[in-house]
Amino acid sequence: MVPPWTPAAPQDPVPPLAPPPPSDDPDAPPAEGTSSPPPLAPPAVLTPPRLAPEKRFGGVRTSLGNFARSGDDRDLRRGLGHYVRSGYGGSNVTTSRFGGTAQTAGALSHALYSTANGAADAPVDATALAGRSAEDIATAIIEAVRPVDGTQDAEAERAAIHDAMSDLLAQYPDADLLNLSNIERDFVIERFSAIDVARRFELDVGKHLLEKAATATVAMARLKQMRTYIVEAVAASFRKLKDHGRMLTAGRVARIVQDALRDTFEVFEGYEE
Template identity: 45%
Template sequence: MPSDDPSESSTDNTPDQDRPQEAPPARFRDTRRSLGNYARNGNSKDLRRALGHYVRSGYGGTATMTRRLGGTATTAGRLSMMFQSGQTPDGTSLRDAALANGSDANSVLDAIVDVSSPADGTQDKEASRLSIRNALSDLLVRFPDADLFALTEAQRNYVIERYAALDMYARFCLDLQKTVLDKAPDAVTGMRRLRYIREFISEQVSAAFRKIRDDNSSPTTQSITQLARAALRETLEVFEEYTS
């Protein structure tokens, strides 16, 4: 199970100039208090309060946490253009790369994850890779007839939004999953609370994408990266306001 404090367990590859200031002691204290209440009683007001503290005191505010999630935005841009162009980041055919080790669904999904986000052994990277994998799996549930090598614009948008949301949730789990599971009345309830948090975050991220998406713009790696970063920032601003 992940450590309850990422500073103890995860590797941050953020450039020095973008690295947040060293976190204050007990930075998740207020978050844990509200999150513990939510885990016990399921009251969504306690969850909102916890998310507000998570952004404000846990990460020092929206701007700092947006920088912390910069890798999520970068990967979103890379994913979008890979599916749009049909080529991997190194110029190989996506179809050829995905089918190199087999044509069954699991092999194809694993191969797409590998070419879009190669493993580096860090906890953050593994969480991000799992977010890509789960976003693709959710895509195939949402669009059963989707062709992974010829996604429609709506399908590409769904993958990017879902990935961004799941990666934000993954960050939350690396930091605070243990609190939810420890404070819930039992394991089943704890897992149900986590699923609710995942979908709550996903709904907010999707709403942010809808709010700021420019349907007339020409998608590029840079523009999708900027879109994802703006959507994450918009979501975090909403969360931070919950403490007001």
């Protein structure tokens, strides 16, 4: 399966018209209006395009190895800087790579908003879920927003939605997932976006951190530290947008999330090596 962030492959050019078939008589002159065909050139060897430079995460792994041993946020910041600069070629490309996160955030916002308002197009049947556990409701929302499609991106986003709603219930114990307030809904959208970035980073390069940590306990502590750092960085970008009047209003959620992620990746890109 071709990932959604992969640039479209160029179309093959239309082959030229073939020359008329040669006569069976080797001494026969060329057909009228034609000239002798030139000798055939050897077939070109086609090299498939590389989707990503070799060892693109080399700098990230080195920095994460240092972070696994030291726990120093400066090593983590260097790793995040390499991730954006050399791993994906800059903040603009990285933002495009996370385009699915913004789209899913928009779908999640619609599901939560339409369910709370009893809209006819709500993808979640609130009546059928009345009286069910928070876990059952969360599962129904996840299935409606991000069904399984066999990709790592889908699995990461599904887990991020689940974690975001778990964090919501920890922050707002009385929240009703079928009838969230604007503040609660914004919390879920922002937290989902941040957790998804952390999970993608972990999928891409987290294995190296686990391998370089001294013990399993240290590895888990470093992963938690890494996730917290990324979540706080994304949250800071959302606060910056809010300070400029950019709110998560209906119909603009995907765009706002995309802008928040771009701001986050620009910050990461600026981290010194």
